[in-house]
Amino acid sequence: MEKRYVQHAVEPAYNNEDFLHSDAARPVRILAEYLSPERQLRERQIRNTIIVFGSARIRSAEQFQYEYSVLKKHLEQANDGDRPDVERRINKLKKQWEMTQYYNDTVDLCGMLTDWSKKLPHHKRFVICSGGGSGIMEAANRGATISGGDSIGMNISLPYEQFPNPYITPDLHFEFHYFFMRKFWFASLAKAMIVCPGGFGTLDELMEILTLRQTNKLPGHLPVVLYGSKFWKKTLNFEYLVEMGLIEEHDLSLYRICDTPCDAFKFLTEQLTELHHLQTDDAPGFSAQKSEQ
DSSP, X not given: OOXXXXXXXXXXXXXXXXXXXXXXXXXXXXXXXXXXXXXXXXXXXXXXXXXXXXXXXXXXXXXXXXXXXXXXXXXXXXXXXXXXXXXXXXHHHHTTGGGHHHHHHHHHHHHHHHHHHHTSOGGGOEXXXXXXXXXXXXXXXXXXXXXXXXXXXXXXXXXXXXXXXTTSOGGGEEEESOHHHHHHHHHHHEEEEEEOSOOXXXXXXXXXXXXXXXXXXXXXXXXXXXXXXXXXXXXXXXXXXXXXXXXXXXXXXXXXXXXXXXXXXXXXXXHHHHHTTOOTTTSOOOOXXXXXX
C-alpha cells in the first residue's frame, strides 16, 4: 500500500516564540541584547557617554510635595484604626525630603554637561546615559532633555520599581532582561561616571566600575564622581580598607567626592578635556550653575 505523508507547516526557529523563550535559546536572547543596542548606537554615531547612577526612590521636590499633600488628606480622613499607619508613612516620607536636593542637583549637573557637550564636534560628544528609571535616573535624563540634548535610558525589566521615565530620547531607550548585558553597555561607552546616593543597585554598579578601574580592565582613565559627601562618608569607609591593607592608598584616587553641580562639572570637564585631547575651542567653559526648578 502506498504511504502518504501529510505536510505540516513548520514555524522557522527565528519566529518560534516557544523556542526563543526557552532555556535552549538563552544564547540567542543574550546576543540580541548585544546586537540591537550596538546597531542603534552606531546608527546614531554615539561613541561616548557619561553614565549616571543613583536611587530610583529619590523624588523631585514636586513629587515629594504631591505625595505629602495626599498623605495629609488621608490623615485628615482616616479613622482611629488607620491613623497610625498613615502617620508612619508621613514620617517615613519626611525623612526623604533632604534627598530631593540630589534630584535637583542631578538635573542641573546633567544639563550643564549637555550644554558643554553640544558645543563639541559631534563625534566627541558625551551623551548622558542612565538606567532609564525614576528618581536620579529620571533627573539625569531630564537635565539632558531640558538642555536640548539626547539622553540614553538602559532600562531593566523588573517586577517593580523600574519603569522608563519620559525624558529618554525615544530611539535611545533600551530594555534589558540580563543585568550583565546592561552593565556591559554602561561600561563599554562610558568616559565618565556620576554616582548619586542609592541602595544595593547603585552600590553594585559603583563597585563594579571601581573594580574594573582598579584592575585596569577599562581602557583609559574614567573619572568617577561620588556626589554628596554627607551620604558617601556615612555609607562607605574606604579609608578603613586602606588601614587594614585591603586596598592601596592610591586606590582612593579612583574617585572624587563633590557636593555641588559646579564642582562636579568643573572636575569632569577638565578631566574629559585632558583625557580626550579636546582643544580649547572644542571645550568651552561653563561656570554658571544651571537651574530650571
